Amino acid sequence: MQKGYQLFFAVLAVMVVSWLGLVVFPQIQLGSQSTREVKEIGRHYPTEPGSLVLNGRKVYQQAGCVACHTQQIRQSGYAFDLVLNEVGDFPEIITSKLIEAGKLAGIQVTNEKAQEQMANLPSTFLEARSFDIVQDVLKIFKDSGATVVADILPLGPDIERGWGPRQTVGLDYLYHQPLLMGQQRLGPDLANVGVRLNDPQWHLKHLYHPRSVVTKSSMPAYTYLFDLQPIGEEPSPHALALEGDYAPEEGMEVVPKPEALALVDYLLSLKIENPVFEAPYMFTQAEPGEANNAKMEQAQ
Amino acid sequence: MSSKPKKSKQFKKTSNDREPGVSKAPISVIFFVATVLLAYWAMMELNTRAGGFNRYVYGPYESYKVVEAVQPGSGDDPIKRGANIYRNVCSPCHQASGMGAPGQFPPLAGSDWVNVEGPNRMLRIVLNGLNGPIDVNGETWNAVMPGFGDVIASDEDLAAVISYVRNSWTNEASICTPEEAAAARADSGDRGRAWTATELLTLPLEVQ
Amino acid sequence: MLWMTMRLGQVKLRGPGFLFLGTVLWNIALVVGIVRLMGGSQSGYAFLSMPGFVYTMLFTAYALIGGIMLLTFFKRQDREIYPSQWFTYASIYWFPWMLTAASSALFASEPTRGLAQAVVHGWYASGMITIVLGFVGIALLQYLVPKLARRDLHNSNLSAFAFWVLLLFGGFTGLLQAQALPAWVGTLSGICNAFVAFAWIVLTVNLWKTLQGTDTDSSDPFALNLVRLAALCGLLGSLLNFWGSRPGVAETLQFTLYLQGIYWLQLFGFVGTLLLVAVYHFLPRISDRENISSGLFGWKAIMVLYVTGSILVSLVYVLGGRVQGTTLADGTRSFLDVQSATMSFIRISTIGELLVFLAAAVLVINLAISFVSYLVGYVVCCLNCKNESAQ
Numbered sequence: 001m002q003k004g005y006q007l008f009f010a011v012l013a014v015m016v017v018s019w020l021g022l023v024v025f026p027q028i029q030l031g032s033q034s035t036r037e038v039k040e041i042g043r044h045y046p047t048e049p050g051s052l053v054l055n056g057r058k059v060y061q062q063a064g065c066v067a068c069h070t071q072q073i074r075q076s077g078y079a080f081d082l083v084l085n086e087v088g089d090f091p092e093i094i095t096s097k098l099i100e101a102g103k104l105a106g107i108q109v110t111n112e113k114a115q116e117q118m119a120n121l122p123s124t125f126l127e128a129r130s131f132d133i134v135q136d137v138l139k140i141f142k143d144s145g146a147t148v149v150a151d152i153l154p155l156g157p158d159i160e161r162g163w164g165p166r167q168t169v170g171l172d173y174l175y176h177q178p179l180l181m182g183q184q185r186l187g188p189d190l191a192n193v194g195v196r197l198n199d200p201q202w203h204l205k206h207l208y209h210p211r212s213v214v215t216k217s218s219m220p221a222y223t224y225l226f227d228l229q230p231i232g233e234e235p236s237p238h239a240l241a242l243e244g245d246y247a248p249e250e251g252m253e254v255v256p257k258p259e260a261l262a263l264v265d266y267l268l269s270l271k272i273e274n275p276v277f278e279a280p281y282m283f284t285q286a287e288p289g290e291a292n293n294a295k296m297e298q299a300q
Numbered sequence: 301m302s303s304k305p306k307k308s309k310q311f312k313k314t315s316n317d318r319e320p321g322v323s324k325a326p327i328s329v330i331f332f333v334a335t336v337l338l339a340y341w342a343m344m345e346l347n348t349r350a351g352g353f354n355r356y357v358y359g360p361y362e363s364y365k366v367v368e369a370v371q372p373g374s375g376d377d378p379i380k381r382g383a384n385i386y387r388n389v390c391s392p393c394h395q396a397s398g399m400g401a402p403g404q405f406p407p408l409a410g411s412d413w414v415n416v417e418g419p420n421r422m423l424r425i426v427l428n429g430l431n432g433p434i435d436v437n438g439e440t441w442n443a444v445m446p447g448f449g450d451v452i453a454s455d456e457d458l459a460a461v462i463s464y465v466r467n468s469w470t471n472e473a474s475i476c477t478p479e480e481a482a483a484a485r486a487d488s489g490d491r492g493r494a495w496t497a498t499e500l501l502t503l504p505l506e507v508q
Numbered sequence: 509m510l511w512m513t514m515r516l517g518q519v520k521l522r523g524p525g526f527l528f529l530g531t532v533l534w535n536i537a538l539v540v541g542i543v544r545l546m547g548g549s550q551s552g553y554a555f556l557s558m559p560g561f562v563y564t565m566l567f568t569a570y571a572l573i574g575g576i577m578l579l580t581f582f583k584r585q586d587r588e589i590y591p592s593q594w595f596t597y598a599s600i601y602w603f604p605w606m607l608t609a610a611s612s613a614l615f616a617s618e619p620t621r622g623l624a625q626a627v628v629h630g631w632y633a634s635g636m637i638t639i640v641l642g643f644v645g646i647a648l649l650q651y652l653v654p655k656l657a658r659r660d661l662h663n664s665n666l667s668a669f670a671f672w673v674l675l676l677f678g679g680f681t682g683l684l685q686a687q688a689l690p691a692w693v694g695t696l697s698g699i700c701n702a703f704v705a706f707a708w709i710v711l712t713v714n715l716w717k718t719l720q721g722t723d724t725d726s727s728d729p730f731a732l733n734l735v736r737l738a739a740l741c742g743l744l745g746s747l748l749n750f751w752g753s754r755p756g757v758a759e760t761l762q763f764t765l766y767l768q769g770i771y772w773l774q775l776f777g778f779v780g781t782l783l784l785v786a787v788y789h790f791l792p793r794i795s796d797r798e799n800i801s802s803g804l805f806g807w808k809a810i811m812v813l814y815v816t817g818s819i820l821v822s823l824v825y826v827l828g829g830r831v832q833g834t835t836l837a838d839g840t841r842s843f844l845d846v847q848s849a850t851m852s853f854i855r856i857s858t859i860g861e862l863l864v865f866l867a868a869a870v871l872v873i874n875l876a877i878s879f880v881s882y883l884v885g886y887v888v889c890c891l892n893c894k895n896e897s898a899q
Binding site: 007008011012014015017018019021022023026027029030031032033070072073074076156157158159160161167168169170171172173174175176177178179181182183184185186187188214216217218 | 589594597598601602605606609610613614619620621622623624625626627628629631635672675676679680687688689690693759762763764765767768832836837838839840841842843844846847848850851
Binding site: 029030033074075076077078080089131143145149150151152155167169170275277278279280281282283 | 355356357358359360361366367369370371372383387
């Protein structure tokens with residue numbers, strides 16, 4: 001390569017190859033995705049965010065939250081629970097098949113155990129087994145009259161920690177413009193924070209002074225999103241109910257600015273609530289009001 | 301390469317270091333071997349862990365087939381459920397082979413009443429029963445079939461057994477959805493009596 | 509880079525005025541960008557976080573600078589192209605093309621949707637580190653090592669191999685860090701990491717063979733040692749990047765300080781150090797001075813502080829990332845445990861960052877002193893002249 005123009009064209013060729021492979025091809029694959037009907041929830045997913053959420057996203061971007069928080073849940077594996085739903089017409093056969101399935105999975109199933117499982121339907125007779133074992137067990141029960149299903153369990157530290165029910169996939173980020181997926185976890189993951197921590201008051205207090213709600217937090221306080229103002233005739237409806245060291249002095253109240261409210265709206269809109277084709281899990285309709293508060297403590 | 305740069309005048313003692321050149325010392329064989337091994341390793345990686353470059357294959361799932369296979373409910377598909385119901389409800393007369401009994405019960409396998417576009421007529425027969433002569437594949441059958449609308453009470457079950465029959469043995473027809481089953485059941489809700497073949501032939505093939 | 513072009517091509521600089529203008533514009537654009545960043549207009553993408561209009565200015569400035577370099581290159585007298593120049597020119601061509609492609613994909617009025625943004629951003633970021641900045645560093649490596657050792661480069665074919673491999677695969681390293689992408693992205697990224705690491709090994713072996721037996725022969729052993737250290741940083745960076753993308757390891761090391769550690773190694777330990785050494789080497793040849801240690805502590809001090817600081821920060825981050833990662837990977841431990849595990853590493857790394865800051869401070873002081881002494885000298889000279897003319 002001794003001529004200047006040879007170098008130029010050679011580098012240009014490599015650049016085009018690189019661009020085609022790593023910009024154009026992903027654009028064709030991922031950039032052209034569109035919303036999809038998800039049968040578990042009976043509507044298209046994801047839904048387009050409203051303007052308050054979009055404002056909140058701008059605040060998130062400007063506050064630099066992406067430097068410490070990710071918005072992606074990972075999954076490191078999958079396993080299955082085998083569930084017996086119906087025994088069918090030939091229970092004697094089912095007993096022996098349950099014992100056989102147990103042997104395949106490496107556990108000892110006694111006759112009594114099998115009877116007990118058949119009595120309390122639906123019963124999970126094998127837990128967290130790999131795909132191959134599940135295929136073999138389903139073969140055992142084929143044509144036996146019993147209904148056996150394999151419930152999929154996503155596995156991984158993020159899911160164990162209660163950050164979400166499944167991993168996030170391309171479809172989830174369809175309306176994320178710009179994409180604020182993040183690369184550092186100096187703070188917990190936020191992909192599902194709208195479900196996990198769905199109390200706006202908690203978020204407002206956390207933004208105002210993180211250590212008022214999480215004593216060992218190292219997140220900086222975003223006091224600039226709030227106004228410290230004297231109480232008028234009546235306390236403002238949005239004023240924060242702070243206690244202890246973080247409460248303002250007598251006669252003053254902490255009121256969130258519109259940016260803070262928008263940001264909280266955005267955070268509460270971050271939800272991963274239904275399975276998708278790429279990341280299945282056993283979907284159950286959530287009880288209204290049952291916000292995973294138990295997981296809140298663990299997730300912090 | 302000349303050692304004195306042409307351009308400037310003020311270089312003092314640091315100017316007699318010459319510009320570097322290149323030599324062509326021999327390259328060891330290890331380099332070539334390593335390159336080949338690396339290329340081979342790369343091919344293996346792409347084969348096993350790239351998921352076939354499929355846009356739906358994420359994370360721990362190895363390939364598109366696996367993703368399809370692990371979808372919940374794929375072990376519970378209506379055809380399997382329909383098979384159970386058929387075995388319990390229908391096979392005493394129509395047999396497990398779907399061939400029926402000559403002179404008594406018409407076949408379902410290959411039947412021209414099954415292999416039509418819509419499941420409407422089948423649904424009515426199962427719900428309310430059939431009386432009188434019926435032509436199946438050119439042969440006339442004269443028997444009584446009771447209605448099973450109460451026995452197969454759920455729409456999912458009804459749709460499942462219809463789908464099973466329409467897709468088993470040599471039959472290749474569309475499946476029946478629970479919505480269609482529900483609509484048919486609602487439509488013929490208070491009929492009470494069995495159908496005759498002539499009445500059925502006036503019904504449309506698709507469920508309205 | 510300009511220096512290398514001129515020296516290796518044996519040619520005089522063309523259009524210095526444009527070069528100056530370009531440099532000034534570039535610096536203005538950077539300052540504007542940083543001010544806007546502090547005011548909160550960041551875009552949320554690492555390495556591309558300045559608001560969009562800054563890139564137009566940067567692009568223009570770069571066009572000026574790069575144009576001058578290319579012009580000088582084309583007018584060279586010595587027509588043989590040395591390996592450093594391959595790397596230099598690839599870097600010059602690559603940067604504006606990549607910047608345009610990425611900006612139009614990410615900042616245009618109809619940007620690409622969803623996850624494709626992550627892929628484009630990852631392509632840009634790794635291209636910046638491995639190709640645009642990395643090539644500057646490698647070009648300097650391949651120039652300074654033979655020059656300071658007073659020998660020829662061991663084998664230019666190995667350099668050529670490394671060049672093509674890095675160019676082809678360097679655009680896609682490090683994307684495993686974003687796990688919510690289809691499986692092929694992560695695997696391809698891992699493969700590119702492997703190839704890049706291999707190219708680095710080849711480069712280092714090439715340089716090492718060049719250096720064999722030169723301990724007494726070098727014209728500037730201090731600079732040569734720093735260059736060796738920088739090369740090791742670069743090599744280590746690429747090896748750690750490869751290690752961090754292995755399937756069992758990646759789940760542990762993602763989203764931790766490990767990635768930051770690799771950035772520090774590659775950007776500060778490798779490219780930054782080499783740039784400082786380059787200035788140390790070139791500046792005396794431009795100015796009339798013997799050496800540029802005329803300031804308070806001298807350039808050597810700056811380099812030592814900088815290198816120590818960078819290496820400290822990067823090693824602490826790499827280790828800390830490992831600890832953070834293993835704690836993160838244990839799903840039964842709450843996030844607060846992870847955080848407290850990370851904090852101690854971040855505290856130690858602050859020392860390293862302080863050293864780098866000191867290096868920068870010394871540099872500023874040096875420049876201020878030089879400038880002031882220059883002014884003083886000028887004033888004194890004028891006074892003398894006046895005195896003389898008055899007499």
